[in-house]
Amino acid sequence: MQNLTPAEARERFRAGLVTPTAGWCAGFTQANLIALPRDLAWDFLLFAQRNPQPCPVLDVLEPGEFGGPILDGDVRTDIPLYRIYHDGVQVAETPDAREFWRDDLVAFLVGCSFTFERALLAAGVPVRHVEEGRNVPMYRTSRRCRGAGALGGPMVVSMRPVPEHLVDTAIAVTARYPSVHGAPVHVGDPGELGIADLAAPDYGDAVTVREGEVPVFWGCGVTPQAAVVESRPSLAIAHAPGHMLITDAHDADYLVGPEPLVGAN
Amino acid sequence: MQNLTPAEARERFRAGLVTPTAGWCAGFTQANLIALPRDLAWDFLLFAQRNPQPCPVLDVLEPGEFGGPILDGDVRTDIPLYRIYHDGVQVAETPDAREFWRDDLVAFLVGCSFTFERALLAAGVPVRHVEEGRNVPMYRTSRRCRGAGALGGPMVVSMRPVPEHLVDTAIAVTARYPSVHGAPVHVGDPGELGIADLAAPDYGDAVTVREGEVPVFWGCGVTPQAAVVESRPSLAIAHAPGHMLITDAHDADYLVGPEPLVGAN
Numbered sequence: 001m002q003n004l005t006p007a008e009a010r011e012r013f014r015a016g017l018v019t020p021t022a023g024w025c026a027g028f029t030q031a032n033l034i035a036l037p038r039d040l041a042w043d044f045l046l047f048a049q050r051n052p053q054p055c056p057v058l059d060v061l062e063p064g065e066f067g068g069p070i071l072d073g074d075v076r077t078d079i080p081l082y083r084i085y086h087d088g089v090q091v092a093e094t095p096d097a098r099e100f101w102r103d104d105l106v107a108f109l110v111g112c113s114f115t116f117e118r119a120l121l122a123a124g125v126p127v128r129h130v131e132e133g134r135n136v137p138m139y140r141t142s143r144r145c146r147g148a149g150a151l152g153g154p155m156v157v158s159m160r161p162v163p164e165h166l167v168d169t170a171i172a173v174t175a176r177y178p179s180v181h182g183a184p185v186h187v188g189d190p191g192e193l194g195i196a197d198l199a200a201p202d203y204g205d206a207v208t209v210r211e212g213e214v215p216v217f218w219g220c221g222v223t224p225q226a227a228v229v230e231s232r233p234s235l236a237i238a239h240a241p242g243h244m245l246i247t248d249a250h251d252a253d254y255l256v257g258p259e260p261l262v263g264a265n
Numbered sequence: 266m267q268n269l270t271p272a273e274a275r276e277r278f279r280a281g282l283v284t285p286t287a288g289w290c291a292g293f294t295q296a297n298l299i300a301l302p303r304d305l306a307w308d309f310l311l312f313a314q315r316n317p318q319p320c321p322v323l324d325v326l327e328p329g330e331f332g333g334p335i336l337d338g339d340v341r342t343d344i345p346l347y348r349i350y351h352d353g354v355q356v357a358e359t360p361d362a363r364e365f366w367r368d369d370l371v372a373f374l375v376g377c378s379f380t381f382e383r384a385l386l387a388a389g390v391p392v393r394h395v396e397e398g399r400n401v402p403m404y405r406t407s408r409r410c411r412g413a414g415a416l417g418g419p420m421v422v423s424m425r426p427v428p429e430h431l432v433d434t435a436i437a438v439t440a441r442y443p444s445v446h447g448a449p450v451h452v453g454d455p456g457e458l459g460i461a462d463l464a465a466p467d468y469g470d471a472v473t474v475r476e477g478e479v480p481v482f483w484g485c486g487v488t489p490q491a492a493v494v495e496s497r498p499s500l501a502i503a504h505a506p507g508h509m510l511i512t513d514a515h516d517a518d519y520l521v522g523p524e525p526l527v528g529a530n
Contacts, residue, residue, distance in 0.1 A: 256521060
């Protein structure tokens, strides 16, 4: 799977394959989807601007369009699994969102931490959920996002257990990817985020935390879905957590400093 | 000036002092202002999202509010000099924007490259316009921004001459500040950006380019004003180029990787 092109992967999902996408299409950027009615689009874009760690926006599709500069595909069909919300309540989970789509929906593509996992592995930091063939564990926290208009809610985080001596490396590597959640929002104590039990994630699967490993928490692109549940828009269409949109953008496009990035002299 | 607090500096500007602000209030973040009618706010926020190098949004004030989390002040009076645009035409330059303000304006604070100049100096990279006590030179380029709704226009850039052996350093230092324009958009040839004459900037002042120095160009927060001129909204209120809003945010808040940023373990 990791050697497929994004177009090949999307074709499989369009044909009905349902699977979490961590580890798929090495080097290509994965994205969270949140599609909301046009009259909430301003509130959401502002919400994202105010909460860049959980909600870094990679692109916004034009209303009525299903692809864009980083997606030569169809956002309604090319994700393995969708969640449909009416008035903040999940009413369906489906591999094809077309029957629920409305002309006034605006689709936001939000950065995903799967993007920096290859860089973590390259730096010697293990990624447990990939090792164990599971979905990444995600948790609703007690930390509130800064609200915007009708939208508010808790921050959702993803968690990766990191050996203590590699925590600084994990921070340094991921800090260079601010567009895909960037540095951790918390290191160490789940209780400080209001997480009672690491073994019972709110989304995704639990993973093994070994002796000498520290739980490290990053902002997560499921945060918009937590805001949807709380803010109850008439319709929202999102990916199922961990089942991402694989775009045509390259992970390297989202890497910043310290190496020189421009060489046109 | 560099040792004043932001509150002290804003008080002077409120009292009528008109001056470019490069070098003021060391360590505190300066911002570009663009205030637009509510019905254009979505277009502008999307324009900024699509053009993050020239238009990195630091904060958006609530309609009807004049301060916010990074500004314990009044955005209508605390900038040294404002430019007022009606239908894309500059109709006034004034140190007090209150008589032009409207209740439906939404104020966007956009990152400014003055933020990384202290880091450049600390790394041994000279900042010529500060040395020469001038405003930074800025140029409209032939490079188009990606449009959004009613808004489109050229990218505006700022220029700093950098000794050839320090160009990589300048790139590496500024790449770590993606929220305040980040890495250069171009290094070397003004002609590639459609700039005919470095000695004739479109905004600000010309500076000396010495033998062995390379012109380095960064995205500039005057870009929204170039879009206003082209897109002709009924009203826009902006800062005069180089005459910035000095916020209470710290430059260090906008620094990313590679040093560890989180230490809560």
